[in-house]
Amino acid sequence: MKAFTHLPLSREFQENLKYLHYETMTDIQEMSIPPILQGLDVLAQAKTGSGKTAAFGIGLLHNMDTRRYRVQAVVLCPTRELAEQVTAELRRLARFQHNIKLLKITGGFPMHKQEHSLSHQAHIIVGTPGRVLKLLQRGSLVMDEVKMIVLDEADRMLDMGFIDQIQGIMKFAPAKRQTLCFSATFPDEIQALSQSVMNEPVEVKVETQH
Ligand code: ADP
Numbered sequence: 001m002k003a004f005t006h007l008p009l010s011r012e013f014q015e016n017l018k019y020l021h022y023e024t025m026t027d028i029q030e031m032s033i034p035p036i037l038q039g040l041d042v043l044a045q046a047k048t049g050s051g052k053t054a055a056f057g058i059g060l061l062h063n064m065d066t067r068r069y070r071v072q073a074v075v076l077c078p079t080r081e082l083a084e085q086v087t088a089e090l091r092r093l094a095r096f097q098h099n100i101k102l103l104k105i106t107g108g109f110p111m112h113k114q115e116h117s118l119s120h121q122a123h124i125i126v127g128t129p130g131r132v133l134k135l136l137q138r139g140s141l142v143m144d145e146v147k148m149i150v151l152d153e154a155d156r157m158l159d160m161g162f163i164d165q166i167q168g169i170m171k172f173a174p175a176k177r178q179t180l181c182f183s184a185t186f187p188d189e190i191q192a193l194s195q196s197v198m199n200e201p202v203e204v205k206v207e208t209q210h
């Protein structure tokens with residue numbers, strides 16, 4: 001059982017984790033956060049409810065330069081609801097970073113509203129693949145300074161047929177970036193996806209107990 005206090009995070013970040021009652025890391029957090037903080041690509045698999053959002057969220061927030069108003073990280077989620085949940089969890093984790101800007105980009109909202117928000121620049125975008133790609137193609141979302149991309153619930157995104165959109169989004173991202181892939185299951189398609197969009201990923205898996 002590893003405590004969050006072992007992680008090389010700022011004092012403010014540690015205090016916020018304590019405030020949120022995050023004391024002990026879950027297995028997937030213990031295995032994936034250290035390589036994420038080292039800047040490696042990570043392919044992680046663990047069942048639903050195992051704390052995958054904080055696993056990538058902590059790495060993401062640790063890396064943001066909040067003085068620089070450019071999009072530095074993009075999290076892709078399969079549905080609007082999941083994008084909403086991830087945004088909410090990231091906001092809780094980021095409570096100590098008063099000037100951080102998170103922006104949710106999903107279908108079902110008028111595009112011009114999102115484009116207006118984007119012109120003010122966010123640090124972290126959380127969105128669904130279709131809408132994120134559309135904004136990239138229109139030139140209203142720029143990923144030139146993106147350091148990290150997270151594929152959350154990657155298995156579900158593949159089930160829903162988002163592979164072309166994901167590949168399309170990656171073409172707009174700098175080649176030199178950190179790519180994280182989180183999934184509850186590990187079908188062959190995930191392996192193929194990771195080979196095409198990741199760079200020698202560290203694989204971490206938490207086997208489900210039967
Ligand atoms: P997953 O994405 O793996 O399905 P979530 O990231 O949604 O799981 O986390 C499930 C719940 O566990 C959330 O309510 C989250 O706040 C909580 N949680 C995550 N990590 C910890 C932790 N280390 N200690 C306490 N609660 C945690």
Ligand code: MG
Binds near residue numbers: 052053152153
């Ligand atoms: Mg999740």
